[in-house]
Amino acid sequence: MNPVEIIKAKKNNKSLRKEEIQYFINGYLNGEVADYQMSAFLMAVCFNGMSDEETFYLTETMLKSGRTVDLSHIKFPKVDKHSTGGVGDKTSLILAPLVASCEIAVPMISGRGLGHTGGTLDKLESIRGFNFNLSVEEYIRIIDKNNLVMSGQTDELCPADKKIYALRDVTSTIDNTSLITASIMSKKLAEGADSIVFDVKVGTGANLGDYDKCMELSGKLLSIAKKFNKKAIAILTDMNIPLGKKIGNWFEVEECIEVMNGADIPDLLKVNNILAGAMIYLAGKTDSIESGENIAMEKIRNGSAYNKFLETVEIQNGDVNYIMDFLHYKRPEYTYSFNATQDGFITKMDALNIGLASVELGAGRKRYTDVIDPLAGIIFKKVFGDRIMKDDIICELYSSSPQKISEAVKYIREAIEISPIEMPKRKLIIDIIK
Amino acid sequence: MNPVEIIKAKKNNKSLRKEEIQYFINGYLNGEVADYQMSAFLMAVCFNGMSDEETFYLTETMLKSGRTVDLSHIKFPKVDKHSTGGVGDKTSLILAPLVASCEIAVPMISGRGLGHTGGTLDKLESIRGFNFNLSVEEYIRIIDKNNLVMSGQTDELCPADKKIYALRDVTSTIDNTSLITASIMSKKLAEGADSIVFDVKVGTGANLGDYDKCMELSGKLLSIAKKFNKKAIAILTDMNIPLGKKIGNWFEVEECIEVMNGADIPDLLKVNNILAGAMIYLAGKTDSIESGENIAMEKIRNGSAYNKFLETVEIQNGDVNYIMDFLHYKRPEYTYSFNATQDGFITKMDALNIGLASVELGAGRKRYTDVIDPLAGIIFKKVFGDRIMKDDIICELYSSSPQKISEAVKYIREAIEISPIEMPKRKLIIDIIK
Numbered sequence: 096m097n098p099v100e101i102i103k104a105k106k107n108n109k110s111l112r113k114e115e116i117q118y119f120i121n122g123y124l125n126g127e128v129a130d131y132q133m134s135a136f137l138m139a140v141c142f143n144g145m146s147d148e149e150t151f152y153l154t155e156t157m158l159k160s161g162r163t164v165d166l167s168h169i170k171f172p173k174v175d176k177h178s179t180g181g182v183g184d185k186t187s188l189i190l191a192p193l194v195a196s197c198e199i200a201v202p203m204i205s206g207r208g209l210g211h212t213g214g215t216l217d218k219l220e221s222i223r224g225f226n227f228n229l230s231v232e233e234y235i236r237i238i239d240k241n242n243l244v245m246s247g248q249t250d251e252l253c254p255a256d257k258k259i260y261a262l263r264d265v266t267s268t269i270d271n272t273s274l275i276t277a278s279i280m281s282k283k284l285a286e287g288a289d290s291i292v293f294d295v296k297v298g299t300g301a302n303l304g305d306y307d308k309c310m311e312l313s314g315k316l317l318s319i320a321k322k323f324n325k326k327a328i329a330i331l332t333d334m335n336i337p338l339g340k341k342i343g344n345w346f347e348v349e350e351c352i353e354v355m356n357g358a359d360i361p362d363l364l365k366v367n368n369i370l371a372g373a374m375i376y377l378a379g380k381t382d383s384i385e386s387g388e389n390i391a392m393e394k395i396r397n398g399s400a401y402n403k404f405l406e407t408v409e410i411q412n413g414d415v416n417y418i419m420d421f422l423h424y425k426r427p428e429y430t431y432s433f434n435a436t437q438d439g440f441i442t443k444m445d446a447l448n449i450g451l452a453s454v455e456l457g458a459g460r461k462r463y464t465d466v467i468d469p470l471a472g473i474i475f476k477k478v479f480g481d482r483i484m485k486d487d488i489i490c491e492l493y494s495s496s497p498q499k500i501s502e503a504v505k506y507i508r509e510a511i512e513i514s515p516i517e518m519p520k521r522k523l524i525i526d527i528i529k
Numbered sequence: 530m531n532p533v534e535i536i537k538a539k540k541n542n543k544s545l546r547k548e549e550i551q552y553f554i555n556g557y558l559n560g561e562v563a564d565y566q567m568s569a570f571l572m573a574v575c576f577n578g579m580s581d582e583e584t585f586y587l588t589e590t591m592l593k594s595g596r597t598v599d600l601s602h603i604k605f606p607k608v609d610k611h612s613t614g615g616v617g618d619k620t621s622l623i624l625a626p627l628v629a630s631c632e633i634a635v636p637m638i639s640g641r642g643l644g645h646t647g648g649t650l651d652k653l654e655s656i657r658g659f660n661f662n663l664s665v666e667e668y669i670r671i672i673d674k675n676n677l678v679m680s681g682q683t684d685e686l687c688p689a690d691k692k693i694y695a696l697r698d699v700t701s702t703i704d705n706t707s708l709i710t711a712s713i714m715s716k717k718l719a720e721g722a723d724s725i726v727f728d729v730k731v732g733t734g735a736n737l738g739d740y741d742k743c744m745e746l747s748g749k750l751l752s753i754a755k756k757f758n759k760k761a762i763a764i765l766t767d768m769n770i771p772l773g774k775k776i777g778n779w780f781e782v783e784e785c786i787e788v789m790n791g792a793d794i795p796d797l798l799k800v801n802n803i804l805a806g807a808m809i810y811l812a813g814k815t816d817s818i819e820s821g822e823n824i825a826m827e828k829i830r831n832g833s834a835y836n837k838f839l840e841t842v843e844i845q846n847g848d849v850n851y852i853m854d855f856l857h858y859k860r861p862e863y864t865y866s867f868n869a870t871q872d873g874f875i876t877k878m879d880a881l882n883i884g885l886a887s888v889e890l891g892a893g894r895k896r897y898t899d900v901i902d903p904l905a906g907i908i909f910k911k912v913f914g915d916r917i918m919k920d921d922i923i924c925e926l927y928s929s930s931p932q933k934i935s936e937a938v939k940y941i942r943e944a945i946e947i948s949p950i951e952m953p954k955r956k957l958i959i960d961i962i963k
Binding site: 098099100102103106129130131132133134135137138139141142262264265266267268 | 534575698699
């Protein structure tokens with residue numbers, strides 16, 4: 096087979112055969128297909144798409160490019176959650192220990208943040224000592240003992256995905272739903288879960304903001320999951336506004352600790368609980384997502400979620416004292432209060448611009464090689480819909496440099512709108528697709 | 530500027546600004562833009578196209594990426610011809626010396642063949658000793674003295690085009706008319722001609738076979754030529770059937786020598802003369818292409834074209850004895866006669882399959898690194914429209930290996946059709962666009 100002919104076929108909107116997809120992906124791993132050929136191919140896919148069959152073969156080939164974790168010896172159901180990425184999206188840190196405290200195993204492999212969206216690994220990294228660079232053997236040992244493991248992607252799992260993902264990022268070929276599906280599903284299938292809940296973010300702060308595209312992605316994720324005999328639910332949630340009141344890596348860990356200790360952050364709790372509820376439901380512990388949600392709330396109230404969180408930090412070498420004493424953890428050197436310029440209601444709190452502000456502060460990356468400041472971030476004192484008075488603090492920005500703060504303020508100014516007329520409440524849970 | 534943002538803009542069908550095009554092309558030359566980013570960009574251009582303005586800036590940037598030859602000291606008008614490539618397309622070897630014998634300077638930079646189409650350089654290379662690897666200084670010295678220079682593309686002219694062209698070839702991003710226009714025009718503008726005649730090939734054996742695409746390309750070529758104050762004419766000629774009776778590098782040189790010595794090959798002469806006529810007309814030597822054609826015919830008849838050809842071979846270090854004695858030049862070791870299986874008329878002689886057959890024989894390349902056999906090729910004894918009897922020889926295949934011949938025969942079988950009903954004559958000259 097010839098790489099140029101395969102690129103040409105996709106460019107001419109032909110469906111690729113299984114063997115062609117296998118040749119192209121495996122060829123990329125072994126060097127027969129050059130990176131400039133892969134990127135031309137990916138761009139052609141962005142224009143012409145892939146059929147469900149092609150997406151299946153792509154997923155399968157990427158899955159088989161590495162090892163697969165076998166968790167069949169674990170007697171509990173094994174459920175994971177995956178989010179397509181948003182701003183302030185920290186639910187993994189709450190729902191993973193929560194669900195793991197329900198006699199459900201949670202094998203979770205996460206990624207780093209890029210652009211305006213955050214990543215679970217960066218948040219975990221802000222916990223002193225926390226180790227997520229696990230071999231497959233350590234990964235299995237931890238989930239066996241703890242019911243939960245929070246890991247980075249090892250080189251052994253889906254190496255083809257890892258190599259292709261890095262290329263997509265620098266060639267503007269991120270937003271095709273088949274490529275996204277194959278990337279997500281190959282990893283999820285490799286990690287050993289039986290069931291998966293997808294949090295598909297919709298809105299300005301999401302990676303794939305458009306509702307129709309999110310529906311298309313959800314359909315593909317569920318269809319591929321089904322073909323691999325995995326149970327799955329996709330929940331479309333709003334990401335026009337950040338989730339919760341804190342943004343930044345350590346800030347988000349903090350907010351999760353607060354929530355697991357009883358703090359009431361309604362939007363964060365709602366999204367967390369419905370995702371956890373869906374996981375509990377898929378695990379067969381309840382007969383509906385709603386009763387799963389009730390269990391989730393109870394597990395937070397009775398401290399089970401928080402205890403499992405502490406156990407997980409401990410088993411993955413994190414410093415538990417550091418978590419217990421979280422309020423005394425130092426803040427960045429520079430801070431800035433962003434105040435209301437008039438009386439009214441907060442009618443806009445744009446997640447994209449707030450995400451970009453947090454990147455400027457040092458909480459995120461523009462390039463994969465950028466180094467993150469785990470302490471930088473934003474704390475909101477007021478949220479969408481709140482009534483405020485002139486000079487009220489809307490949010491506080493934290494950074495290690497005043498220049499970074501002044502860059503971030505420009506984005507915050509774009510993000511916030513105050514108006515005399517109250518806006519209708521946002522619809523947080525947009526769709527549930529089984 | 531950021532390469533990813535520029536790729537994204539083109540992917541989202543936005544027009545690029547002059548500065549963005551300059552940054553991206555120059556960045557590719559100096560390493561700021563990676564080859565995998567360029568190939569993703571090229572693929573996006575294949576889908577979304579480029580406006581006339583973008584095509585102009587692309588051409589200008591590629592032109593300015595290297596040196597420009599200044600031929601303003603030459604008192605004669607300076608005219609070149611460019612063909613978009615076909616099978617048996619050997620007119621350059623006849624019309625260039627022909628036009629140069631009319632007090633017109635012909636600065637000609639040619640390329641190598643790829644895929645099923647041939648290239649002038651490969652044909653010239655089959656002439657013992659012929660040197661077309663010229664520095665700009667040698668190039669100017671030769672045209673000053675000889676009125677004609679036949680050169681390969683030096684590294685000094687349009688290095689951006691050279692680098693991008695090599696990438697397009699291996700990423701299936703050849704067939705966009707803006708990319709083709711910028712590639713052709715940047716080279717033509719760099720070589721120093723005042724006027725250019727384009728031979729735009731239409732049909733199965735052309736690189737861009739579709740009539741509408743050829744019209745689009747012709748329009749862009751003329752529009753860019755005009756913007757750079759060059760006179761230009763595009764002539765669309767048929768390439769469903771090979772041009773002339775001989776295909777292969779030395780075979781085609783042979784056929785040109787024969788034609789310049791009076792052989793009557795009607796289709797080759799017609800295309801050659803109209804292109805030469807258009808060059809003579811653009812040079813201001815006549816008031817119509819038709820009168821230019823008459824001059825062309827006369828220059829062949831009176832030996833001027835052939836004499837200039839011999840002078841050019843000599844000044845570029847080719848062995849003239851070898852040309853004079855061309856019929857004694859050895860043939861390849863293996864030969865095969867492809868005979869008619871029935872009585873009738875030749876109603877199909879598909880240029881694409883015949884081109885592919887010649888590649889199999891060793892006359893062409895599948896990859897740039899393939900080595901050509903200058904002697905391999907095909908000689909047609911019968912042509913399209915001829916009446917033939919069963920067992921008549923249609924063509925003879927020549928190669929250094931019987932395996933290559935048997936591969937080639939498969940393509941010839943696909944190419945030729947014999948039918949009891951005569952087909953109408955082909956329209957050789959499809960359109961003339963000024």
